[in-house]
Amino acid sequence: MSRQPLNRAAILGVGSMGHGIAQLLAMTGTEVTMVDINEEILTKARQKIQWSIEKFVEKRTIRKEDAETTLARLHATTNFEEAFKNADLIVEAAPENLELKKKLFAQMDKVAPKHVILGSNTSTLSITELGKATNRPDKVVGLHFFNPPQMMPLLEIIKGAQTSDETIRFALDLAKKLGKTPVLVKRDVRGFIVNGILAAVFNEAFWTVERKEATKDEIDAAMKYQAGFPMGIFELADFIGLDILNSVAKEMEEAFGARAKACPIYQPLVKAGKLGQKTGEGFYSWSAGRPRIQFELADRFDPNRLHTMAANAAAWLVHEDVATPQDIDTAMKFGTGWPSGPCELADKMGIDTVIKNLNELHAKHPEPMYEPCPLLIEYAKNGWLGKKAGRGFHKYK
Ligand SMILES: NC(=O)c1ccc[n+]([C@@H]2O[C@H](COP(=O)([O-])OP(=O)(O)OC[C@H]3O[C@@H](n4cnc5c(N)ncnc54)[C@H](O)[C@@H]3O)[C@@H](O)[C@H]2O)c1
Numbered sequence: 471m472s473r474q475p476l477n478r479a480a481i482l483g484v485g486s487m488g489h490g491i492a493q494l495l496a497m498t499g500t501e502v503t504m505v506d507i508n509e510e511i512l513t514k515a516r517q518k519i520q521w522s523i524e525k526f527v528e529k530r531t532i533r534k535e536d537a538e539t540t541l542a543r544l545h546a547t548t549n550f551e552e553a554f555k556n557a558d559l560i561v562e563a564a565p566e567n568l569e570l571k572k573k574l575f576a577q578m579d580k581v582a583p584k585h586v587i588l589g590s591n592t593s594t595l596s597i598t599e600l601g602k603a604t605n606r607p608d609k610v611v612g613l614h615f616f617n618p619p620q621m622m623p624l625l626e627i628i629k630g631a632q633t634s635d636e637t638i639r640f641a642l643d644l645a646k647k648l649g650k651t652p653v654l655v656k657r658d659v660r661g662f663i664v665n666g667i668l669a670a671v672f673n674e675a676f677w678t679v680e681r682k683e684a685t686k687d688e689i690d691a692a693m694k695y696q697a698g699f700p701m702g703i704f705e706l707a708d709f710i711g712l713d714i715l716n717s718v719a720k721e722m723e724e725a726f727g728a729r730a731k732a733c734p735i736y737q738p739l740v741k742a743g744k745l746g747q748k749t750g751e752g753f754y755s756w757s758a759g760r761p762r763i764q765f766e767l768a769d770r771f772d773p774n775r776l777h778t779m780a781a782n783a784a785a786w787l788v789h790e791d792v793a794t795p796q797d798i799d800t801a802m803k804f805g806t807g808w809p810s811g812p813c814e815l816a817d818k819m820g821i822d823t824v825i826k827n828l829n830e831l832h833a834k835h836p837e838p839m840y841e842p843c844p845l846l847i848e849y850a851k852n853g854w855l856g857k858k859a860g861r862g863f864h865k866y867k
Contacts, residue, residue, distance in 0.1 A: 493522060500543065824846060
């Protein structure tokens with residue numbers, strides 16, 4: 471248990487994510503100050519929270535009296551210093567820009583009392599770099615909520631190079647208090663767990679279409695109806711936003727080189743401003759709502775191709791001591807709604823099959839991204855071939 475108190479929190483930036491995080495903290499008993507650059511944004515954030523809380527009351531998730539108490543716990547200001555001075559925790563959810571976030575972390579550090587923990591909701595930026603912008607890198611931690619934070623059950627907790635164990639304990643306790651399932655990202659790698667694995671899966675789906683080995687409709691139908699994913703891969707890409715995918719892909723390629731070689735397939739769409747659901751068009755047209763994924767095409771693509779790439783990405787995370795197989799599976803199930811995690815899928819497929827699939831892809835397309843992670847080779851050498859052998863990423867009785 472952490473010894474750090476949590477009576478009052480400040481949320482810096484209350485846009486799509488920040489207002490949901492503010493709501494979540496207020497609903498679980500913390501006094502919250504919302505901080506943003508102007509009054510209009512703060513008013514909008516409060517309105518969105520009010521709407522969301524009313525939905526919770528309608529669905530009888532919370533009582534009317536609790537809704538009122540929750541709203542009374544929410545305060546708002548454009549005065550950063552005032553908010554930072556009185557908080558035990560500050561969660562930054564400002565736009566995804568390293569220079570801006572570094573500036574904000576330096577400002578928080580200057581004003582907030584020494585015991586205050588500084589969290590960032592960044593999707594992929596370096597927690598270590600944010601820590602370096604302060605004189606308290608031990609108290610800087612990644613708190614990566616998923617959209618919408620009031621509903622999504624996962625919290626990725628990211629340890630920067632200097633984040634202390636005490637701060638991690640605080641973050642784990644916070645997850646519990648908020649009713650979230652935490653996973654620990656032990657090393658500050660780009661993409662953390664969920665976005666790292668998703669990036670590998672997106673890339674393979676994109677390369678497959680780029681090389682004309684399958685169509686987007688075939689891949690989406692197979693992943694939705696055969697593999698049981700909640701959405702097709704291209705549908706999900708549109709839902710997330712192709713501009714966001716593009717910046718994550720760039721970060722990943724910069725960090726991992728050819729192993730994360732980004733496919734250019736969506737660049738013309740990005741250039742044309744067709745960014746997915748939010749602009750009404752991306753890979754699909756969204757003018758009439760969610761695209762119809764055709765069931766008839768479901769057997770024209772083998773989902774194991776994408777499961778193989780997810781397994782290799784998961785193996786790298788385990789090999790580089792970023793996360794445990796257990797946490798990787800939890801993260802993908804709770805963060806994206808996959809029916810099974812990539813390590814479970816690999817164990818079911820067989821580690822030998824994963825390696826064979828990678829070798830076949832590599833023979834066809836000699837690219838580093840298809841080289842099996844050394845961890846998979848080691849597992850195979852040990853005879854840890856997955857479920858059938860009683861041991862793979864996981865142990866089976
Ligand atoms: N949107 C998502 O699905 C999602 C999911 C997980 C994590 N994230 C991460 O959460 C963070 C916020 O993303 P978002 O989608 O909520 O963005 P957003 O643009 O909706 O909200 C950002 C908020 O920050 C405010 N802001 C801008 N400049 C500021 C400044 N100098 N100081 C304080 N506030 C400022 C804006 O007014 C806005 O209200 C990003 O780091 C993003 O990567 C986003």
